[in-house]
Amino acid sequence: MIAETGHFALILAALIAAFQCVLPLAGAARGDQRLMDSGRTAAVAQFLFITVAFFSLMHAYVVSDFSVANVVQNSHSAKPMLYKIAGVWGNHEGSMVLWVLILALFGAAIAVFGRNLPHELRARVLAVQGMIGLAFLLFILATSNPFLRVDPAPMDGRGLNPILQDPGLAFHPPFLYLGYVGFSVAFAFAVAALIEGRVDAAWARWVRPWTLAAWCALTLGIALGSWWAYYELGWGGFWFWDPVENASFMPWLAGTALLHSAIVVEKRDALKSWTILLAILTFILAMMGTFLVRSGVLTSVHTFATDPGRGLFILALLLIAAVGSLGLYAWRAPGLRTGGVFAPISREGGLVLNNLLLATATATVLLGTLYPLLLEALDAGKVSVGAPYYNLTFVPIMAPLIVAMGIGPMLAWKRGDLPGVLARLRIAAIVTGIVICGAILLNDGPLMAVLGVGLACWLFMGALSELAERIRLFRIPLRESLRRLAHLPPAAIGMTVAHVSMAVIVLGITASAAWQSERVLVMAPGDGVDLAGYRVTLDRVEKVPGPNYTAERAAMSVTRKGNVVTVLRPEKRAFVTPPQTTTEAAIHTTWLADIYAVIGDPVAPKAGEGGKAGWTVRLYHNPLVPWIWIGAVIMVVGGLISLADRRHRVGAPARKTRSAETPAAGAA
Amino acid sequence: MNAPRPALTRRRRRLYLLGAAAVVLALAATLILNSFKDSLVFFYSPSDIATRADIPRDRLIRIGGLVEKGSIIRAGSEIRFTVTDTAHNLRVVYRGILPDLFREGQGVVAQGSLKAGGGETVFEAREVLAKHDETYMPREVADAIKKSGQWKPDEAGTK
Numbered sequence: 006m007i008a009e010t011g012h013f014a015l016i017l018a019a020l021i022a023a024f025q026c027v028l029p030l031a032g033a034a035r036g037d038q039r040l041m042d043s044g045r046t047a048a049v050a051q052f053l054f055i056t057v058a059f060f061s062l063m064h065a066y067v068v069s070d071f072s073v074a075n076v077v078q079n080s081h082s083a084k085p086m087l088y089k090i091a092g093v094w095g096n097h098e099g100s101m102v103l104w105v106l107i108l109a110l111f112g113a114a115i116a117v118f119g120r121n122l123p124h125e126l127r128a129r130v131l132a133v134q135g136m137i138g139l140a141f142l143l144f145i146l147a148t149s150n151p152f153l154r155v156d157p158a159p160m161d162g163r164g165l166n167p168i169l170q171d172p173g174l175a176f177h178p179p180f181l182y183l184g185y186v187g188f189s190v191a192f193a194f195a196v197a198a199l200i201e202g203r204v205d206a207a208w209a210r211w212v213r214p215w216t217l218a219a220w221c222a223l224t225l226g227i228a229l230g231s232w233w234a235y236y237e238l239g240w241g242g243f244w245f246w247d248p249v250e251n252a253s254f255m256p257w258l259a260g261t262a263l264l265h266s267a268i269v270v271e272k273r274d275a276l277k278s279w280t281i282l283l284a285i286l287t288f289i290l291a292m293m294g295t296f297l298v299r300s301g302v303l304t305s306v307h308t309f310a311t312d313p314g315r316g317l318f319i320l321a322l323l324l325i326a327a328v329g330s331l332g333l334y335a336w337r338a339p340g341l342r343t344g345g346v347f348a349p350i351s352r353e354g355g356l357v358l359n360n361l362l363l364a365t366a367t368a369t370v371l372l373g374t375l376y377p378l379l380l381e382a383l384d385a386g387k388v389s390v391g392a393p394y395y396n397l398t399f400v401p402i403m404a405p406l407i408v409a410m411g412i413g414p415m416l417a418w419k420r421g422d423l424p425g426v427l428a429r430l431r432i433a434a435i436v437t438g439i440v441i442c443g444a445i446l447l448n449d450g451p452l453m454a455v456l457g458v459g460l461a462c463w464l465f466m467g468a469l470s471e472l473a474e475r476i477r478l479f480r481i482p483l484r485e486s487l488r489r490l491a492h493l494p495p496a497a498i499g500m501t502v503a504h505v506s507m508a509v510i511v512l513g514i515t516a517s518a519a520w521q522s523e524r525v526l527v528m529a530p531g532d533g534v535d536l537a538g539y540r541v542t543l544d545r546v547e548k549v550p551g552p553n554y555t556a557e558r559a560a561m562s563v564t565r566k567g568n569v570v571t572v573l574r575p576e577k578r579a580f581v582t583p584p585q586t587t588t589e590a591a592i593h594t595t596w597l598a599d600i601y602a603v604i605g606d607p608v609a610p611k612a613g614e615g616g617k618a619g620w621t622v623r624l625y626h627n628p629l630v631p632w633i634w635i636g637a638v639i640m641v642v643g644g645l646i647s648l649a650d651r652r653h654r655v656g657a658p659a660r661k662t663r664s665a666e667t668p669a670a671g672a673a
Numbered sequence: 674m675n676a677p678r679p680a681l682t683r684r685r686r687r688l689y690l691l692g693a694a695a696v697v698l699a700l701a702a703t704l705i706l707n708s709f710k711d712s713l714v715f716f717y718s719p720s721d722i723a724t725r726a727d728i729p730r731d732r733l734i735r736i737g738g739l740v741e742k743g744s745i746i747r748a749g750s751e752i753r754f755t756v757t758d759t760a761h762n763l764r765v766v767y768r769g770i771l772p773d774l775f776r777e778g779q780g781v782v783a784q785g786s787l788k789a790g791g792g793e794t795v796f797e798a799r800e801v802l803a804k805h806d807e808t809y810m811p812r813e814v815a816d817a818i819k820k821s822g823q824w825k826p827d828e829a830g831t832k
Contacts, residue, residue, distance in 0.1 A: 168773070239770070349689040361694055365701045372705060376713075387716035387816075389735055389784075397708030402701060525769045527750045586773045605770035608747050621750050623770050 008073050011061025012152035015102075018054035018109070019142035021047050025112075025135025029128035030200075041124050044131035045116035051138060052106075052113035059106045062151050063093050072158035075099060075151040081164035081582045083553045091175035092165045097315075098151035100178055104295070105141045107179075107186040111215075112138065115190065122211060129197035130190075137189050140322050148315045164582035167554065173233035181226030181253055185291040187219020188260055192288035195281045196330055199337040204277040209270035212284070214648055216267060220260045221644035227253050228637035239588035239603040241523065241625040243633060246395045251374045252294035255367050259287040262363035265356050273353055273418060274344030279360070281338060285330045290367070292323050297374070348420040355413025355421075362406040369398040400453075407460045407511065410504055411467025415474060429474060433466030450519035457515025465508035472501045499647030506639035513632030522626040527608050529619035537626035539600060540564045541573070546604070546620060554578040556589070559604045559620065563593060573602040594631050601625040714784065718816075719756055719763040722787065722794060730787045736763060736796055737782040745777060756781060756796075767798040775801060 025047035032040025065073045066089050069082045079096040080089055088095075094103040112134040119127050145151075194212045198204045230253070235243040244250060263283040269276040296319040347353040373390040380388055411433065415426045427434075441459040448454050473479070475497065476489040522537040533542040544560040556576040563570045573591035580587070593600045605621035716735040722728055736756060744755035752771065756763045765783055775781060783798035 346686055349686070349693075354689075357690060358693065361697045365697050369701055369705060376709075387735075389714045389716065391712070391714055391784075393712035394708050397712060398701065398704045401704055402697075525750055588770070588773055603770060606747070608749065621770050 007061050007064050008070065008152045008154065011058040011065075012150070014054040014057040014061065015142065015146060015152070018051050018058065018105075019139060019146060021051045021054065022135045022139035022142055025051060026132050026139055028132075029135075030132040033125040033128040033132075033200075036125075038124065041128035044128045044135070047135065048109070048112040048116040048131050051135070052109040055102070055106045055109045055142075058152075059093075059102050062099060062102060063090060066090065066093050069162065071160070071162055072154050072156070073151075074153045074155045077155055077159055077162045079165050080162040081553070082161055083582070084165060084170070085552055087172070087175060088165055088170045091169075094178045095165050095169045095174075098145070098149045100182075101141065101145050101149050102151055103179065104182055104186060105138060105145065107182050108134070108138050108141065108189060111187060111190050115193075119211075126194075126197055126201060126208075126211075129200050130193045133193035133196045134189065137193070137326075140325075144315075144318050144322065148318050161582070164553075164580070166583065167578065167580040167585050167587045168237060171233060171237055173229055173237065177226055177229040177233055179226075180222050180229060184219050184221075184223020184226050184260075185253075185256060185294060187215065187222055188256060188284075188288045188291050190215040190219065191263060191284040192330070195284035196333060198281060199333050202337060202340055204270065204281060204341055206271050206274055209267045209280070213264070213267050213271065216260065216263055216284075217644055217648050220257070220264055221641045221648070223253070223257050223260060224637060224644065225641050227257060228634055228641075232634050235630070236590050236592055237587075239590045239623070241521070241590075241601055241603075241623070241627065243517070243630065246373070246390075246392050248374050249294075249298050251370050252297045255370050255374075256287055256291040256294060258363050258367040258370065259283060259290050262360045262367075263287050265359050265363075269353050269356050270344075273347065275347065275353060276357070276360075277341050277344060278338045281341075282334060283360070283364075285334060289323070289327050289330070290371075292319075292326060296320055296323050345419070347418070350416065350423050351421040352413065352416045352418045355409060355416050358409050359406065359413065362402055362409070366399055366402045366406075369402065370395070373398070404456065404460060407464050407507070410507065411463050411470075414468075414471045414500065414504070430467060430470055433463060433470045436466050437463040448519075454515055454519035457511060457519070461508045461512035461515065464511065465505055468501050468504040468508065472498075494650055496647045496650040499643045499645075499650070501643075502646055503640050503643030506636045506643055509632050509636035509639060513629045513636055516629035517627045517633070520628045524622075524624040526622060527619045528622045532619065534624065536600070536624050537598075538565060539570065539626070541600070541602070541624055543620070543622065544572075546607075549576070551578060553582070554580045554587075557604065557607075559591075559602075559622075561591070561602055561622075563600055571600075573600065575602045575604045577604055577606075596631055597629065599625070599627040599630050601627055716782075718758045719761040720758050722763055722796075723761040728787065730789055733784065733786055733799075735782055735784045736765075737780065738763070740775070740777050740779055740781050742777045756783070763796055764793065765796045765798050767801055769801075771801055 025044055028040050028047070029044030032038070032043065062073075062075070064070075065076050066080055067086070069076065069080060069089070071077050075096065075098050079099070080092045084092070092099070094100040112131060115122075115127065115130055115134065119130075122130075191212050194208070194215070198208055227250075230250070231243045234245070235241075263280065266276050266280045266283055270280050296316070345353075373394050376390055377388050380386060411430065412423075412426055415429060416423070437459055440462040441455060444455045444458040472490075475493060476486040478486045524534055524536055526534060528534070528543040530543055530545050533540050535541075540563070542562050542564070544562055546557055546559045549556045549558045556578045558574055558576045561573040561575070563573060571593040573593055575591035576589040578587045578589060579585075588603055588605075591602045601624070603623040605623065607618075607620050609618055714733050714735050716737065717725075717728055719736065719738050722736065728734070738756040738758040741755040741757045741762065744753075746753045750768050752767045752769075754765055754767075756765055765785075767783070767785075782802045783796065784800040784802070785796055785798035788795050788797050
């Protein structure tokens with residue numbers, strides 16, 4: 006009964022969404038306040054009904070209702086409660102319900118908190134949100150209904166893929182979706198602005214907090230995913246340039262560009278047309294991410310078992326959204342008033358460079374992701390594009406961006422003084438020079454490592470120099486500087502924090518890529534091996550029962566110069582439902598490096614060949630790898646600090662009244 | 674501040690922008706074309722390797738097929754197994770830990786290079802990839818088996 010309630014609620018939500026796409030739009034065109042307000046009611050109602058549907062599905066999982074097909078396929082009565090709940094979005098159908106739930110959440114948030122938005126703009130934004138909602142609700146109802154029953158109901162379920170039974174992955178999809186779907190708000194604002202024919206500083210101020218919030222969530226989602234891949238997959242790496250990883254990374258890159266270009270619209274009333282285009286492209290990339298993951302057109306370690314019908318449906322949605330919004334853009338964007346002028350060397354110029362490089366980086370990732378599909382469509386053979394491609398294209402594009410990140414924030418708006426800024430960055434330059442020299446002397450890895458360390462140092466020092474400049478550190482009494490620091494707008498501090506975090510991430514990636522040590526060998530109890538200054542000894546391997554699996558758990562003591570550092574306990578878990586084994590890496594972190602151990606299959610001694618009995622063991626020493634996730638967390642903190650800025654409060658800014666402009670364009 | 678002449682400045686600004694964009698795009702295109710030459714990894718089926726002469730040795734490629742039943746031999750950390758597309762077989766050598774989903778009779782994709790030694794072609798795998806989902810077969814593998822004319826969807830267990 007509860008499952009039917011959920012199904013019914015989903016149908017009602019789709020009907021409401023259908024009204025939500027039409028009525029507010031008509032209201033905004035005719036200046037009818039009641040019709041425009043209906044959009045708010047519809048957005049809230051749509052959210053409530055999808056919430057009912059979502060919790061109906063969750064209820065079916067929590068009580069293990071095996072008359073629901075989706076629960077049978079993805080859950081099991083013996084599963085721990087956390088994974089029963091996470092199982093709701095650990096599968097295709099449920100994750101799509103989560104997708105529309107978050108979409109409706111954003112819609113309702115605009116309806117409730119967007120009080121100070123002009124009524125026409127709000128009505129149009131809600132209408133666009135309604136269109137997206139309707140499309141995805143129809144997709145769920147037509148191809149991916151999670152509420153279908155099975156009769157007779159089986160005694161137990163088939164279980165959730167054990168590799169997904171992990172806290173990191175339980176929270177990874179919701180954050181990723183918050184990010185993906187959050188960009189729908191920027192998209193809706195962009196389309197609404199195109200319909201209205203007006204983009205100004207106030208528009209950018211409304212869009213920025215939503216974009217920033219979505220960007221923070223996406224950053225966290227990607228970081229959680231890569232952290233999960235690092236400790237769960239047992240390959241010792243954190244990023245594999247897998248198509249599905251790229252699918253989440255492209256909207257992040259475009260979203261980062263959008264965050265920066267929206268600043269120019271807000272402060273200088275320039276780059277409007279480009280910002281609108283970015284807002285559209287970011288969401289289209291996010292939708293494409295959903296398509297790539299859901300359709301199975303790309304071979305990836307992440308693909309769920311797929312159904313071509315679904316892929317076609319999402320592809321159709323993607324095409325309608327892309328053709329519709331880009332067509333609208335081509336038609337309306339030339340009519341946008343162009344804004345303030347600026348010299349190439351200026352803060353705006355720096356942000357344009359940021360956008361150029363980020364957009365190019367996005368394009369290279371897009372090309373690398375889609376190229377195998379293209380080649381296959383032309384029947385020119387099957388290829389995969391892996392890390393070497395991205396190292397040769399993506400990295401050289403990011404390097405100048407990071408150099409520019411050190412300089413850009415210190416340039417003045419409109420016309421910057423590059424020699425003056427470089428003079429103020431001399432301490433950063435000197436420190437970077439010293440660090441590069443040190444790195445050359447100490448480096449025993451590839452030359453790229455020196456470049457990475459130098460870039461990270463430059464960015465770190467550049468960000469600090471900019472902050473020091475703002476508070477006039479050492480030029481006025483310290484107390485006065487601290488007073489200035491306390492009075493800086495949160496957005497400025499947020500930027501510094503986010504830029505510093507980028508330096509931390511670059512350093513983590515460089516060090517772990519360049520100076521990783523790896524050992525793969527067969528170890529019997531009592532055997533020891535040296536690894537980057539540590540000695541790792543396999544003490545024993547024993548069988549340990551778990552809640553819904555049995556594990557083979559090794560104990561490996563790690564010593565350094567005779568002192569015991571830690572005991573690593575990697576496991577190999579054998580699940581019964583579904584019958585599958587997973588590898589649980591054991592990681593000891595010193596915050597400067599990780600010691601990472603994985604235990605593989607037992608090896609029998611080979612008669613006559615002198616092989617020995619034991620277990621295959623893989624050991625890694627990964628320098629600075631925790632800094633990647635620390636950096637990601639700092640980055641999110643930076644975003645949240647910016648979000649706390651009073652200027653970004655959703656309701657706070659009011660549009661400056663301009664007598665020359667009339668909203669007559671809305672009638673078109 | 675002196676007032677700039679907007680028309681000229683705007684045109685010049687656009688010129689600068691276009692110039693910068695052109696430079697960045699040209700740079701990116703060069704990088705991409707350059708790297709495609711060396712970093713594309715082609716996929717071949719065991720039948721391709723057995724029948725085609727143009728497949729480079731000692732170059733990074735991917736192969737895929739089903740792990741033949743009873744073919745897995747472990748000697749220390751070295752593992753040998755046979756990958757088949759049911760028409761032809763290919764011997765594979767790998768050192769290291771196999772992924773959790775690696776099993777006899779299951780689809781597998783491996784990345785590495787071909788070594789011609791002792792008259793027989795052996796594939797030295799650097800990476801062995803298996804999928805998260807136990808019912809999923811890598812698409813390349815399914816296609817390779819289809820091509821060899823031995824495709825039985827039910828048996829293979831793909832959805």
